Amino acid sequence: MSEGWLKEKSPFIIASAFLGFLMLIFLLLPIINTVAISTDKLGSAIMSFETREAIFTSFYAAFLATLFTFIFGVPLAYILARYKFPGKNIIDASIDLPILIPHDAAGIALLLLFGSNTLIGSGFSKIGISFFRTLFGIVLAMAFVSSPFMIRSAEEAFKSVNPAMEKVARSLGASKFKAFRHVTFPLAFRGILTGCLLTWARSISEFGAVIILANVPITAPVQLYYVFTEQGLSAAVAITALLIIMTVAIFIVIKLITAKPFKPVY
Amino acid sequence: MSVQVESLSKKWENFSIRNVNLKIGDGEYFVILGSTGAGKTLLLELIAGFHKPDSGRIIIDDTDVTVLPPEKRGIGFVPQEYVLFPHMTVAENVEFGLKMQNFAKAEREKIVKETLEFMNLSSLRNRLPMTLSGGEQQKTALARALVIKPKILLLDEPLSALDINTQKRMRNELKRIHKELKITTIHVTHNQVEAFILADRLAVMKNGTIVQVGTPEEVFHKPKDDFIARFVGFENLFEGKIVENRNGIARIDIGGIIIEAVTEKTGECIIGVRPDDIIISKSLFKSSMRNMLKGKITEFVDMGSLVSLTVNVDNTVFTALITRRSFLEMTLTKGSEVFLLFKASAVHVI
Numbered sequence: 001m002s003e004g005w006l007k008e009k010s011p012f013i014i015a016s017a018f019l020g021f022l023m024l025i026f027l028l029l030p031i032i033n034t035v036a037i038s039t040d041k042l043g044s045a046i047m048s049f050e051t052r053e054a055i056f057t058s059f060y061a062a063f064l065a066t067l068f069t070f071i072f073g074v075p076l077a078y079i080l081a082r083y084k085f086p087g088k089n090i091i092d093a094s095i096d097l098p099i100l101i102p103h104d105a106a107g108i109a110l111l112l113l114f115g116s117n118t119l120i121g122s123g124f125s126k127i128g129i130s131f132f133r134t135l136f137g138i139v140l141a142m143a144f145v146s147s148p149f150m151i152r153s154a155e156e157a158f159k160s161v162n163p164a165m166e167k168v169a170r171s172l173g174a175s176k177f178k179a180f181r182h183v184t185f186p187l188a189f190r191g192i193l194t195g196c197l198l199t200w201a202r203s204i205s206e207f208g209a210v211i212i213l214a215n216v217p218i219t220a221p222v223q224l225y226y227v228f229t230e231q232g233l234s235a236a237v238a239i240t241a242l243l244i245i246m247t248v249a250i251f252i253v254i255k256l257i258t259a260k261p262f263k264p265v266y
Numbered sequence: 267m268s269v270q271v272e273s274l275s276k277k278w279e280n281f282s283i284r285n286v287n288l289k290i291g292d293g294e295y296f297v298i299l300g301s302t303g304a305g306k307t308l309l310l311e312l313i314a315g316f317h318k319p320d321s322g323r324i325i326i327d328d329t330d331v332t333v334l335p336p337e338k339r340g341i342g343f344v345p346q347e348y349v350l351f352p353h354m355t356v357a358e359n360v361e362f363g364l365k366m367q368n369f370a371k372a373e374r375e376k377i378v379k380e381t382l383e384f385m386n387l388s389s390l391r392n393r394l395p396m397t398l399s400g401g402e403q404q405k406t407a408l409a410r411a412l413v414i415k416p417k418i419l420l421l422d423e424p425l426s427a428l429d430i431n432t433q434k435r436m437r438n439e440l441k442r443i444h445k446e447l448k449i450t451t452i453h454v455t456h457n458q459v460e461a462f463i464l465a466d467r468l469a470v471m472k473n474g475t476i477v478q479v480g481t482p483e484e485v486f487h488k489p490k491d492d493f494i495a496r497f498v499g500f501e502n503l504f505e506g507k508i509v510e511n512r513n514g515i516a517r518i519d520i521g522g523i524i525i526e527a528v529t530e531k532t533g534e535c536i537i538g539v540r541p542d543d544i545i546i547s548k549s550l551f552k553s554s555m556r557n558m559l560k561g562k563i564t565e566f567v568d569m570g571s572l573v574s575l576t577v578n579v580d581n582t583v584f585t586a587l588i589t590r591r592s593f594l595e596m597t598l599t600k601g602s603e604v605f606l607l608f609k610a611s612a613v614h615v616i
Contacts, residue, residue, distance in 0.1 A: 162349060164345050164349045165349055165351060167311075167314070167316050167336070167343070167345065167349075168343060168345060168349050168351075168410075169351075169362070169366070170315075170316075170335065170336040170337050171314055171336050171337070171341055171342065171343035171411070171420075172337075172342075172362055172363030172366055172367075172410065172411075172414060173337045173363050173366040173367040173414060174337060174362075174366040175335075175337055176335075178366055182362070182365075182366075183351055186353050187351075187352070187353060
């Protein structure tokens with residue numbers, strides 16, 4: 001990046017800087033303003049049992065959703081990164097669908113498949129797992145909407161590892177799994193970890209699918225919605241600020257971990 | 267350990283090999299020579315087991331390994347650009363194969379120490395690959411492949427990423443390793459000098475097929491067709507007709523110029539003369555060389571210690587090499603009249 005770009009005094013650069021500044025204001029001002037006007041109310045928000053409970057539920061469910069998408073999403077990402085097969089383009093495109101469809105629509109879709117009166121839902125009920133208005137439902141909704149983040153991050157991470165490394169590992173006596181475990185996975189780890197953090201952060205903030213499928217136990221975004229609709233804006237400010245501060249903290253952690261340039265390992 | 271490739275064919279992305287047959291003897295240093303896209307790497311990777319052939323067989327030491335995965339073939343593989351594991355030190359890279367084959371820790375440490383000493387890498391054992399020079403990376407990749415005592419060693423363009431001086435050093439290193447370990451080696455390259463110096467025998471590959479197999483002497487001085495001739499450095503290639511053949515000495519008309527060559531052939535042919543087999547003189551002198559042509563220098567290229575001359579002989583263009591010293595002593599330049607002299611035995615008839 002040119003260090004003297006400001007000194008260039010090019011009309012194009014100046015216009016870009018001005019428009020970019022306006023964009024930054026648009027992104028940051030609502031957040032800064034909310035935190036600034038609620039500092040005196042943060043204490044009461046933290047002390048509220050319901051708020052603490054909702055935040056814990058969000059964090060815990062997001063952790064389980066991340067675990068779920070890790071177990072099922074990382075293998076899919078590996079296959080997509082390494083292999084060609086019929087229908088790959090369709091599968092590849094469909095991974096991003098959860099991001100594209102409205103999240104309350106996603107909640108309805110999940111309810112139609114996993115609700116108590118459905119074939120799959122009643123099947124799971126027999127082994128004690130129910131999705132409607134349960135923690136399992138929250139995890140399912142979170143996993144559905146945030147899985148593209150895990151899969152895409154892991155896929156890019158695997159693509160950045162030279163396939164020749166696996167060939168060499170196999171020539172040295174490693175099976176396909178050992179080559180993956182000792183060479184590919186360690187080298188892709190930082191990218192996969194980024195995927196985990198993004199999945200977790202996205203899951204915490206999920207509202208639309210969760211409120212349809214499982215509005216209880218109450219998560220932080222659902223709690224915020226109830227407080228806003230029942231008690232008004234000023235009551236919701238403190239929880240909002242708390243959620244923003246926690247989200248920003250997660251964001252800083254992600255940026256610190258991913259600060260080192262992600263270089264392809266060729 | 268011997269290697270046999272029987273009627274091997276494979277189509278893979280933009281590359282293909284067709285009906286390849288090879289027999290490589292125990293302890294032989296075998297080079298597969300060809301230009302980019304000839305299919306050399308694909309052939310090597312098929313022998314390694316990274317791809318399944320469409321048809322044909324691969325036999326290593328009398329065992330059909332065609333359906334065996336790479337980890338069961340007993341091969342050592344050094345890919346292009348070495349591909350060291352960046353998250354492991356030199357010692358850990360070298361140790362990797364022993365770990366995968368479940369050697370005990372104490373034994374691994376002993377073998378790694380001995381291998382690093384053998385390859386003169388002991389002082390680098392705790393370094394990460396990104397801190398190594400090209401030559402050091404290449405030696406580490408070799409050590410990693412050799413430590414598991416493979417039946418055959420497969421080298422994919424091992425010297426191509428190195429500068430000329432390091433290439434020379436590493437060529438000597440490869441020769442030393444091969445001489446001491448006597449390991450069957452298959453080395454793939456596009457570099458003729460590398461092939462000529464290292465190979466016990468070599469195969470020339472073109473468009474996925476093997477076009478000639480032989481010793482370096484046979485391939486470089488008696489190429490089977492004009493493609494091979496051009497590839498191994500014959501620049502003076504001409505179509506001609508053998509107009510007379512007496513006692514094995516043929517007179518060949520290449521468009522008004524008569525060239526004498528040692529051959530039993532008759533009829534249409536292609537002849538080739540290596541630029542380094544042509545002697546340049548400003549005057550004729552008594553000599554056993556049967557071919558003496560007079561021409562004019564139309565171009566010259568100073569290549570450092572040698573000068574390449576383009577000489578027009580009755581509208582037929584020859585390329586010859588002369589030392590820089592001789593070029594200067596004879597005060598040659600564009601337009602200088604010279605004589606080209608070469609032996610009949612230096613003319614290769616295809």
